[in-house]
Amino acid sequence: MENEKINELEVDLFLDAIFRRWGYDFRNYARASLNRRVAQRLTITGLKRISEMIPLVLHDTDFFESFLTDMSVTVTEMFRDPWVFKKIRETVIPKLRTYSRINIWHAGCANGAEVFSMAILLQEEGLLDRCQIYATDYNNKSLSSAKKGIFPISSMKAYTNNYIEAGGKYSLADYYRTGYDSACMMKALRDRITFANHNLMNDGVFAEMNLVMCRNVMIYFDRNLQNRSLKLISDSLVPRGFLVLGTQESLSYSDCNHEYESFEPKERIYRRLAHV
Amino acid sequence: MYDLIVIGVSAGGMQALSTLLPALPNDYTIPVAIVQHIGTNNNDYLPSYYSRICQLPVSWAIPAMPIAEGHIYFAPPGYHLLVANDSTFNLTVDDWVNYSRPSIDVLFDSAADVFQEKLVGVILTGASSDGSKGLRNIKNHNGMTLVQDPDKAEVETMPRAAIEIVGVDKTYSLKEIKLFLNGFVI
Numbered sequence: 456m457e458n459e460k461i462n463e464l465e466v467d468l469f470l471d472a473i474f475r476r477w478g479y480d481f482r483n484y485a486r487a488s489l490n491r492r493v494a495q496r497l498t499i500t501g502l503k504r505i506s507e508m509i510p511l512v513l514h515d516t517d518f519f520e521s522f523l524t525d526m527s528v529t530v531t532e533m534f535r536d537p538w539v540f541k542k543i544r545e546t547v548i549p550k551l552r553t554y555s556r557i558n559i560w561h562a563g564c565a566n567g568a569e570v571f572s573m574a575i576l577l578q579e580e581g582l583l584d585r586c587q588i589y590a591t592d593y594n595n596k597s598l599s600s601a602k603k604g605i606f607p608i609s610s611m612k613a614y615t616n617n618y619i620e621a622g623g624k625y626s627l628a629d630y631y632r633t634g635y636d637s638a639c640m641m642k643a644l645r646d647r648i649t650f651a652n653h654n655l656m657n658d659g660v661f662a663e664m665n666l667v668m669c670r671n672v673m674i675y676f677d678r679n680l681q682n683r684s685l686k687l688i689s690d691s692l693v694p695r696g697f698l699v700l701g702t703q704e705s706l707s708y709s710d711c712n713h714e715y716e717s718f719e720p721k722e723r724i725y726r727r728l729a730h731v
Numbered sequence: 732m733y734d735l736i737v738i739g740v741s742a743g744g745m746q747a748l749s750t751l752l753p754a755l756p757n758d759y760t761i762p763v764a765i766v767q768h769i770g771t772n773n774n775d776y777l778p779s780y781y782s783r784i785c786q787l788p789v790s791w792a793i794p795a796m797p798i799a800e801g802h803i804y805f806a807p808p809g810y811h812l813l814v815a816n817d818s819t820f821n822l823t824v825d826d827w828v829n830y831s832r833p834s835i836d837v838l839f840d841s842a843a844d845v846f847q848e849k850l851v852g853v854i855l856t857g858a859s860s861d862g863s864k865g866l867r868n869i870k871n872h873n874g875m876t877l878v879q880d881p882d883k884a885e886v887e888t889m890p891r892a893a894i895e896i897v898g899v900d901k902t903y904s905l906k907e908i909k910l911f912l913n914g915f916v917i
Contacts, residue, residue: 463816485819488823491825529825530832536809673794674822681795703822705793
């Protein structure tokens with residue numbers, strides 16, 4: 456057996472151990488990005504072989520939680536892809552405005568940068584009071600950090616540029632208070648967001664949504680897991696509800712493509728058909 | 732003979748790639764995956780520009796989709812591009828590497844693991860040192876490594892860094908790289 460094959464086998468065993476010990480199933484994750492994260496964790500431990508991390512993941516809760524964080528943290532920013540937020544403001548918001556109650560779900564919210572961007576946008580459009588925003592992630596560490604709404608002050612310059620490009624009406628600084636080296640999002644925004652643990656891999660529908668934001672989550676999944684989680688999202692959306700994917704993600708090759716129309720193709724905004 | 736070509740290029744890249752890519756004939760079978768450092772933006776400039784001048788189809792790499800023969804793929808801005816062992820592309824929004832996302836090292840490392848001696852890695856003009864470690868990894872897996880002659884590159888930093896870290900004993904002109912990609916011995 457050549458080395459690369461043995462490596463693959465070690466990763467398989469490591470993932471099996473995680474699944475059987477903790478119930479988290481990463482076996483349907485896109486393999487190259489997963490391998491890279493496993494290799495990075497291996498480097499941090501100072502161990503030589505992936506299989507040497509199996510005892511750690513079985514017996515050491517802290518080690519497992521670190522790995523969970525490796526797997527769920529993405530490096531994103533507020534108003535990432537500002538043109539997408541601009542388009543949501545211009546074309547999706549007018550449709551949402553017709554509802555008296557609006558449910559919005561950020562699936563895979565990581566550090567919360569995106570969900571706070573959405574809350575700001577909704578506030579500026581006068582819709583925030585009518586909205587219930589759910590932000591979910593399978594990593595409790597991410598959730599508790601997102602819940603605080605604290606971002607490094609050093610990021611705010613880039614976020615401010617994005618905010619302006621996204622069609623922001625006032626000043627991003629209106630929405631946070633600065634501390635020593637951090638920016639804390641206003642309580643009025645935080646209060647509108649419900650942070651909850653939810654795992655797209657095996658949890659179910661928990662509310663009927665008018666808009667689902669699920670950007671740059673599918674890229675980490677293989678085709679099977681993509682289809683499974685997209686089905687869950689579809690089942691959560693009301694007829695004519697919206698789904699926003701990452702700018703390099705698409706429904707074109709998925710099982711549920713026929714349930715949607717492409718509402719804003721370039722921004723990857725889809726709208727569920729009235730009858731499917 | 733080779734299953735994949737990976738190219739890393741930064742400053743000065745438009746000109747270099749405009750020499751190499753249009754020379755690949757329309758019956759070319761080896762797929763090509765490229766990381767070209769550009770700013771994040773909302774246009775399809777790279778694929779649409781190269782589509783116009785190339786005989787082969789050009790597009791962004793699509794996550795979880797199989798790598799097709801004779802297709803030129805670019806890493807989309809803001810994402811790392813990786814190759815998985817089921818011959819599909821993966822994209823991530825993981826942390827920046829060498830101040831870059833996409834990073835050449837990330838593509839080269841993953842491709843080296845999967846394609847080993849069936850891989851060609853090319854480092855062209857650029858003002859960063861991204862790609863050097865990845866190219867060394869390709870060499871360690873017995874893949875073919877080509878570095879543009881820094882004296883002839885528009886910006887010499889990136890090829891020079893690659894020479895130093897990889898320890899290549901020979902560099903190539905764009906013309907020689909073009910010949911090699913077209914199946915000639917150089």
